Amino acid sequence: MPIKKRDFIAGAAATLLMAASIGTASAQMELKILAPAAPGxxxxxxxxxxxxxxxATGIGKSVQVNNIPGAGGAIGLAQFVNTAKGDPNQIMVNGFVMVGSLITNKSPVNLGMVTxxxxxxxEAEVIVVPATSPIKDAKDLVAAMKADLAKVTFAGGSAGGVDHILAGLLAGTVGLDGxxxxxxxxxxxxxxxxxMLSGRVTAGISGWGEFEGQIKAGKLRAIALATPDRLKDNPTPTLKEQGINLELINWRSVMAAPGITADQKKAxxxxxxxxxxxxxxxxxxxxRGWDDAxxxxxxxxxxxxxxxxxxxxVLKSVGLVK
Known part of the structure; x- marks a missing residue:
């Protein structure tokens, strides 16, 4: 039976409308992003x-952020594994810190459980001290550590994470027990x-971006970067420049829920x-001072x-894991 021109046009229009609808839906996902740490x-x-x-780009139709802190991301990861299974609209931010903390905390969940x-x-790791501290550079910090390691307190992220590892590696590199x-x-x-600002700890370790505002405001003093080279337009010297042969870079990533299909993963x-x-x-x-990785x-x-x-x-080498 012949197809009338108007029927063909109507059918084609419907097909195009459906395709556009599908394309828009895939291009504008409604996403929930889990940050497995406290704000800040x-x-x-x-x-x-x-x-x-x-x-801003319209890539996401609506995007929500949910914070679930604790145990270096292990609590957030456990909830993500248990509640997001098969949901293509839920993703999680993680990175180096979680890799280390899951090992250190002997977590029952692991990154093999997500997609x-x-x-x-x-991001560059930086060591800072309060602006009022007598410690002016990495050599001063090492001298204080050698004088009495127990009295030198470091503030940072989760146990076993990149900040903790850097503190342990710093001690080990200068001949102390990490x-x-x-x-x-x-x-x-x-x-x-x-x-840091209250003076309750000697030094702090974190990604440059987390302390940048307070460094520029003159409340914190950046004494060393754990990068191979100095950052662009940044006067902070590296550990290597100060005679300490050590570098460590933090990275962050995106994971999707367990149990999603190959097509959903691709989307x-x-x-x-x-x-x-x-x-x-x-x-x-x-x-933010982040590198494209x-x-x-x-x-x-x-x-x-x-x-x-x-x-x-690395955790075993500095004694953080047996």
Whole structure:
């Protein structure tokens, strides 16, 4: 039976409308981003930067951020594993810190229980002291550690995370016992900052972006970066410049829920890919002092496996894990 022209046009229009609807739905996902830490820290900052960019670019239709702090991200990860299974609209921010804390805390959940999407940023680790501290540089800090390691207190993120590892490696590099470092973990950068500003700890360790505002305001003194080279337009010397052969870089990533389909994983991966390639995201990187460390699947999954082995070896080397 012949198809009338008007029927063909109507059918084609309906098909195009349906395709547009599907395209819009896939391009504008309604996302819930879990930041497994308290407000004010690196994961929270990353999640909210993602929320800002995804919303501003229209890549995300609506984007919510939920904070679940505790145990270096293990509590948030456990809830994500248990409640987000099969949900393609839920993602989680994590990174180096979680890799270390899960090992240190002997967590019953692990990163093999969720779906890897991509590594998105890297950030320089910085050691700071209150502006009123007599410690002026890394050499002064090391001298204080050698005089009485127990009296030198470090504030940072979760036990076993990148900040803790840097403190342990610093002690080990200068001939001290890394397992005996007096380290005070906090669930968020805001709490660590408060401890720094109140003078309750000797020094603080975190990503540059978390302390940058207080450094520029003159309330904190940056004494060393754990980077291979100095940051652009940043006068803070590296540990290596000060005779301490040590460097350590933090990274952050995005994971999706367990039990999603291959198509759902691709849809989330496409959203993150569009985000990291947007000019809005590149502006955020500059504003926050983050490096573009984008590594999508499947390379990210392989990196994650290798990194877990490497971090466990480092934790053992400084006595944080038996």
């Amino acid at each position: 820290g690196g994961w929270d900052g990353t999640a909210r930067a993602m929320q800002q960019v995804l919303t 890897p999407i991509a590594r998105i940023t890297a 397992s005996k470092v007096n380290y005070v973990p906090f669930s968020g950068g805001g709490e660590a900052l408060a401890a 989330i991966s496409d959203v993150i890919d569009k985000m990291v390639k947007s000019k809005e995201w590149k502006e955020v990187l500059v504003q 984008y590594l999508p699947e499947p390379a990210f999954g392989e990196f994650l496996k290798t990194e877990q082995v490497r971090v466990e070896a």
